[in-house]
Amino acid sequence: MMAECLDKFTQSLSHKLDSHAELLDTTHQTLQQQIQTLVKEGLRGFREARRDFWRGAESLEAALAHNAEVPRRRAQEAEEAGAALKVARAGYRGRALDYALQINVIEDKRKFDIMEFVLRLVEAQATHFQQGHEELSRLAQYRKELGGQLHRLVLNSAREKRDMEQRHVLLKQKELGGEEPEPSLKEGPGGLVMEGHLFKRASNAFKTWSRRWFTIQSNQLVYQKKYKDPVTVVVDDLRLCTVKLCPDSERRFCFEVVSPSKSCLLQADSERLLQLWVSAVQSSIATAFSQARLDDSPRGPGQSSGHLAAGSAATLGCGGMARGREPGGVSHVAAQVQSVDGNAQCCDCREPAPEWASINLGVTLCIQCSGIHRSLGVHFSKVRSLTLDSWEPELVKLMCELGNVVMNQIYEARVEAMAVKKPGPSCSRQEKEAWIHAKYVEKKFLTKLPEIRGRRGGRGPPRGQPPVPPKPGNIRPRPGSFRSKPDSKLVPLTEPPSEDLGSLHPGALLFRAAGHPPSLPTMADALAHGADVNWVNASQENATPLIQATAANSLLACEFLLQNGASVNQADNQGRGPLHHATILGHTGLACLFLKRGADLGARDSEGRDPLTIAVEKANADIVTLLRLAKMREADAAQGQAGDETYLDIFRDFSLMASDDPEKLRRRSHDLHTL
Incomplete structure (x- = not known):
């Protein structure tokens, strides 16, 4: 694709350069021809007329001087001088007219020639740019296809980069954990493929051992010393050989590949690798026999020669992890x-x-x-x-x-x-x-507020009248929400709401929808109609929708609000933010979520307690663990240390439990007593 792209664009550039050179040649030739024509033809007659004019002027001057100096007494000479003066004057006037005519002719011709020259230049430029437009138009479809191919290449490159980074991390973890590298095992077009380093005992008298790179591919066992060295075939057909362990060998981890003509003693680096290599050779032998039987048997429609072998191979990547994307990827x-x-x-x-x-x-x-x-x-x-x-x-x-x-x-x-x-x-x-x-x-297609409230079963205002937004202080708490009393007790509110949802403005509607049970569609509807995601309910101690969703223990409602810009640190009248409330109520999953979103660990409520103090008083081990880990990570970051992966692993586990199995995070004590 790269060669085709360069070839096409090089040809296009070459054509445009040729067109540009043609434009320059046309301009040069037109200018040169115009100047030569003007010099050779136009100026020749002009110069001759000018010379004649000046000769006539000199003759007239001489005749005038001679006529003026003739004395009175010489009548005959005076008459001759007068006649000569008339002739000279007539000749001068004729030559002056000829000279003026030549000047006018040159001037007119100059105008026409310049206009013609400019016209030729414009036509040459028009031809040049027209050819360039045609050349680019021919490449329009190719450019569009190339853009699509480039986009796919970028996506594939990003996927490969991500996979390489993941494998790199796995390899680092294995190296740090002291785990040994495993050979590469994958499915190839010729059957099972495995490759890795093995020690091979020479067949000469010295019986020396040398480390080589062995590969099982295309029903053969081969090895090479270096990457670009030629391949040496150990076993030409795996169907004619067998593999067996060598427990009596002087060296550990040895196995032998035996064929009718020779045997090859090999040594792996560990017992695990020994078992892998023996299993790989045995599987390759079985696959080779299965492939041969499949090739000899009549195939049904849609069957291929590799159909049977394809289902029997395992795929191992670097470090023993399965290649490809795992569930959850x-x-x-x-x-x-x-x-x-x-x-x-x-x-x-x-x-x-x-x-x-x-x-x-x-x-x-x-x-x-x-x-x-x-x-x-x-x-x-x-x-x-x-x-x-x-x-x-x-x-x-x-x-x-x-x-x-x-x-x-x-x-x-x-x-x-x-x-x-x-x-x-x-x-x-x-x-x-x-x-x-x-x-x-512009939100042109949203349903108007009176219509949407009426459609949801509420008693909205009369048609044609806009809903009257109630003041925040007039909104009563909905059932199931929690309110902090001055005596620091969380009390579930049980009184029913007195007003219809149709009378609520978007901010109040968002607050109501975030409560128990939360309604994500209603929350999205309220945000679409302009609700402030950090709207404050004055009747519930300046609680925000995020605090309301926290009281309802709704992970999805909190995530939705955070994704739409909710402040994770906005506190109520008692100085308690969402993290405080999640800690008080024992909602471990929400505490984990807020910590991941940058909740302030040092924020203190009106009683001077931070979330960690509250968690210790509540004896919530999970939240205490999360908060202490977060504090340790903050301390490491302040000292310029990157920290380890333990923090991320623990938070990832809590996130998975909160999302997939929240019952594991529920604490046995749900009664809300004095903090």
Whole structure:
């Protein structure tokens, strides 16, 4: 592809250079021809007329002088001088007219020649640029295809880089742990392939041992001394040999490959590697026999010669880890998110198999729409790749909880009523960009507040009248939420709400929806209608929606609010932020989430207690562990130390439990007593 690209663009550049050289030649020839014509033809007659004019002027001057000096007494001479003067004057006037004519002719011709010269130059330039346009037009389709290929190459390169980095980390961990390297074992087109270093005993009289790189491939056992050295075949056909251990050998970890003509004694580096090599040789022998039987038998439609062998091989990477993506990896994330109803196509243009997502909106996107979303800014849409980026378990669960169907019911609620046509996969980028801007920035298709409240069963205001936003102090706490009393006791509120949801403004609606049980679609609806994600409820001690979601112990609601810009450190009237409340209520998963999002460990409430003090008083071992680890990591960072992987491993385990098995994190004591 690189050679083809360079060849095409080199040819195009060569054609454009030829066209430019032709333009320069045309300009030079036109200018030279014009000047030569003017000098040879135009100026020749002009010079002759000028010489005649000056000769006539001199003759007239002489005749005038002679006529003036003739005395009165010489009448005959005076008459002759007068006649000569008339002749000289007539000749001068004629030559003057000829000279003036030549001047006018030269002037007119100069104008025409210059205009003709300029016209030729313009035509030459037009031809030059027209040829350049045609040349680039011929490459337009190729440039488009090349851009797509380049994009795929960039994605593949990013995947390979990520895989290499992961293997690099695994190798480092194995080296630090003192684990021995394992040979590479993989499935090849010729059967099972295994390669690695072995010691080989020479067959000469000295019986010397030498370390060589052995490979099992194409039904053969071969080795080489160095990478570029020629390959030496030990066993030409594995079906004719057998492998056996050599416990009686003087050296440890030895095995022997025996063929009808010779035997080869080999030594591995450890007992584990010995077993791997023996198993690999035995599996290769079995695979070779199976392959031969399959080749001799009639094949059914769709069967290939490698069908049987393909199912029997294990695939080991460096360090013994299985190559490819494990469950929970990026490919699993893409499959899990795309399996949600509506997520198998782009949320905005319906292109199938989207590989990108907006994590704060909870929708899947194609590559082109993801670029448009990225240009809107992170305050509108946070774009992440489903196949390239790492995903936290709570974020994957949030994506599956929302999805394209839920969000389009909000952001495209009035599309049919407005008779607006949604762009398709084949539409231009400009059309998609206009649609996305109208949908998420201008929010043209949202249902109006009175309509949406009435549709959800609430008693909204009369039609045609806007809802009256209540003051924050008039909003009563909803059932199941918690309120901190002045005596520092958390009391569950049981009084029912008195007002209908239709009367709530978006901020209050977001607060209500974040409570128990939380409603992510309603929260998304409130944010779409302009709710402040850090809205403060004065009737509940300036609690925020994030604190309300913390009281409800909703990991997804908290994650959704944080992805949409909620402050993880905004405190209520008692100086307690979300981390304080999660610690008080024993919500370990939420405490882990807030610590990962940068919650302030040193923040103190009105009683002067930080989260660690509260966790110790509550005897919550899990949260105490998390807080102390976070403090240690902060101390290491302050001293410029990178720290170890223990912190990340523990937090990753807690995140997985909070997302997949929250019952493990629930504490036995749920009664909310005095702190």
